[in-house]
Amino acid sequence: MLVTMITMSLATNAKKETWTTIQNGEVWLTAEGDTVQAHAPGFLYEGGRWYMVGEDRSHPWNPDVNLYSSTDLQHWRLERKIIENGVTDRRLGRSRMIERAKLLKNPRTGKYVVWCHWESKNYGASEAACFEAGSVDGQYRLVWSGRPLGIKSRDCNVFVDNDGQAYFISTTEENQHLGLFRLADDYLSATEHTQLFPGQRREAPVIVNVQGRYFMLCSACSGWAPNQCKYATSDNLQQGWTQLQDVGDATCYRTQAAAVLEIRGTKQTTYLYVGDRWMDPTLPETKTIIFPISFDGNTCQMHYRDQFEINFKTGEWRDAKPQQHRRSAR
Ligand code: DGJ
Numbered sequence: 001m002l003v004t005m006i007t008m009s010l011a012t013n014a015k016k017e018t019w020t021t022i023q024n025g026e027v028w029l030t031a032e033g034d035t036v037q038a039h040a041p042g043f044l045y046e047g048g049r050w051y052m053v054g055e056d057r058s059h060p061w062n063p064d065v066n067l068y069s070s071t072d073l074q075h076w077r078l079e080r081k082i083i084e085n086g087v088t089d090r091r092l093g094r095s096r097m098i099e100r101a102k103l104l105k106n107p108r109t110g111k112y113v114v115w116c117h118w119e120s121k122n123y124g125a126s127e128a129a130c131f132e133a134g135s136v137d138g139q140y141r142l143v144w145s146g147r148p149l150g151i152k153s154r155d156c157n158v159f160v161d162n163d164g165q166a167y168f169i170s171t172t173e174e175n176q177h178l179g180l181f182r183l184a185d186d187y188l189s190a191t192e193h194t195q196l197f198p199g200q201r202r203e204a205p206v207i208v209n210v211q212g213r214y215f216m217l218c219s220a221c222s223g224w225a226p227n228q229c230k231y232a233t234s235d236n237l238q239q240g241w242t243q244l245q246d247v248g249d250a251t252c253y254r255t256q257a258a259a260v261l262e263i264r265g266t267k268q269t270t271y272l273y274v275g276d277r278w279m280d281p282t283l284p285e286t287k288t289i290i291f292p293i294s295f296d297g298n299t300c301q302m303h304y305r306d307q308f309e310i311n312f313k314t315g316e317w318r319d320a321k322p323q324q325h326r327r328s329a330r
Helices: 002-018
Strands: 020-023 039-046 049-056 064-070 077-083 097-105 112-119 127-133 141-146 153-160 166-172 177-183 190-196 202-210 213-220 229-234 245-247 256-264 269-277 287-296 299-302 307-310 317-319
Touching (some): 039 269, 049 077, 127 153
Parallel strands (some): 039 097
Antiparallel strands (some): 064 077, 166 177, 287 299
16 A cells, blocks of 8 residues: 555656646636735746746735745745735825736846836826845835836836846836836836837737847737737847737737746747736636747747646647646646
């Protein structure tokens, strides 16, 4: 009996080291059975773990920000609530709320930095905010809030280039444009602004650098309702972007982009799109959806699957076998 149990556990571990099943369309639960609340998530990979920050929508209209971690993007451990209404800042939960928190680590200062959308109830404030902590799960303090370089700023993301230069990217001036803000060396302030895609009314921006070619994904502005994702590419962040073109289906598989993760394995690199299936059916039950996305030259393709398998060691992905159980073993 004991031998059988040990053999089974070895087999389970061996499986975990090879293929992990990613199942879409369900609320994620922690080992304690609590709903994972980290919507519009931002990610940082460090020490073999993904750290994920995002909106805790259990108070739907005034989200706190939670930090989770995982080794397989399926089993998430709550590290702590890193930004809390009324605690981190008196205005939070009263005159201001947070959306789209994104996490960075600054290699020069060793500090962890969160940038986010910092907003009033009617989205009139159009501000951003920046927080800093000495450890990933530390006490985050508000460093700054306001309109970056005086520019109205809403939906946002961050991007760190291969040379460590970080950028804040946001939807600017009443949702008209996208703004690319170069950040200072300490990542705590914006130093330069470039307007991108003028008048094209895009939000939920995500930038990824694929072998020196930048790809930008973004959605149209339609509240919580999903819409067509589009992408453009350039070999220079500030200029030369191609026209935006459609990718995926008309609703981006009922999601809105939050991040693209790079899984660099021994055999290949796979990119994973992460998006929110908002209001499914309520805001707190919004699902986090993950699927492979590929970049080739100037083109981008989405490979939506309800379920697929990924090998974190080799970087390969494949369709899940039919009748596979929903969750991979821990
Ligand atoms: C879409 C944005 O992407 C979300 O972050 C949020 O601001 C909703 N709109 C609010 O309607």
